[in-house]
Amino acid sequence: MGLQRSDVNLPAGASQAIERFRAEVQAAFGERLRCLVLYGSAVQGGYRSRLSDLNLLAVLPMVTSGDLALAGRAASRAGELVAPVLLAEPELGELAVVAPATLWDIIEQHHLLAGDDSLLAPVPHLDDLARQLRLELRDKLHRLRAAYLAQAGRPAQLEATARRSFGSVLHLLRGALRLYGRDAAVHPVQALGEVARTLQLDLDLLRQLFTLRYENERLGRDRLNGIFGAYLELIETAAKRLATLPPFAQLEPEAPANEVPEKPAGPDEAALSLPPEADEAALSPPPEADEAALSPPPEA
Structure with missing residues (x-):
């Protein structure tokens, strides 16, 4: 399972609300905003103005009460039903255990607004x-x-x-x-x-x-x-x-695309050595043919 970014086609009011929230939190958090994504019905389809939330996940190195207050004010000023969630980066691994359904939805369908979405790496079991x-x-x-x-x-x-x-x-x-x-x-x-x-x-x-x-x-x-x-x-x-479902085997996280697989153990050195040299006589060119045999036939 890999990260799947999705395009969105939302009503103007929803798009403007998302942009207002993004601009405010990005200006406030600066480089601390490691990742900001839109997920849920806004990217899955089925979004309804004034009925559906605009679900946003912001990832920071750590989350303080001041960060929560700032994001809350930004959401209230953005309009529509902006519903942000703030997580500290180490908490993403915990989310894979306590709320795997939500993390799976985010990984499979999200729209990147800021930062690096490769942080959304923990694969739920x-x-x-x-x-x-x-x-x-x-x-x-x-x-x-x-x-x-x-x-x-x-x-x-x-x-x-x-x-x-x-x-x-x-x-x-x-x-x-x-x-x-x-x-x-x-x-x-x-x-x-x-x-x-x-x-x-x-x-x-x-x-x-x-x-x-x-x-x-x-x-x-x-x-x-x-x-x-x-x-x-x-x-x-x-x-x-x-x-009634039986226990499942745990999913193994996919290897990163740039990871080089471990080289298998090589064969015995003797198996890699060149064959013994052939007899020089066997490798020598054939004796030259008789010149008379190579001369053209006499003209008729």
Whole structure:
């Protein structure tokens, strides 16, 4: 798996917000800004103005409270839904363990805004990814069950909960595709079909939830209760599917492109020695032919 830079085609307001944030943090951090990338729906596809976040990752040698305050002010002044994350460079290795799904998304699809994206080098292990997905899907399930109980008589709040939560649930389901050797770096609409086939989930329900999340569709009370109940069952089914997977062998990081492979041990010196010289007589030119034999025949 290598770094994959992506082109972006965003609405003018989103592009301007990203540029305002980039210019401010680059001026403030200077050479300390080791890397700044855009990731998430803005590069994967499916970005919706005023609904989707503009996810940005900034890498610094170390992160202080002052750095966080500065980035927070820059994000609030940028406009739109700019959502930056600041990491110290040594923390990238930790991210591969605690949030491998996010790091994998960043590595496979990102847009470089500043610095050097070769820093995004730690390759997550499939076992760490499987563990994260199982735990987070279970956590989502328990939280959404609690919300269903608390908001059952308040359809507007319940609808908002379903809308807000599905983006992160889809992120986890897409991450699960990697456990089955599928391509997760596809447009979200394409991902719905791949997720449904791979995890044996209800495609129609996934499409309804996607429309609710990204098209801001309004649901009636009766339809909402049915969809929310099915939504809980879908998450539980996905978590159970992942729980049946066996442990994975760890992924080996790819060797850098400029790394020269280690030279294999050479054969025995005797095998490399030249053959003994041939007999001089054997190498000497043949005796000259008789001059008479080489002379042209007499003219007729």
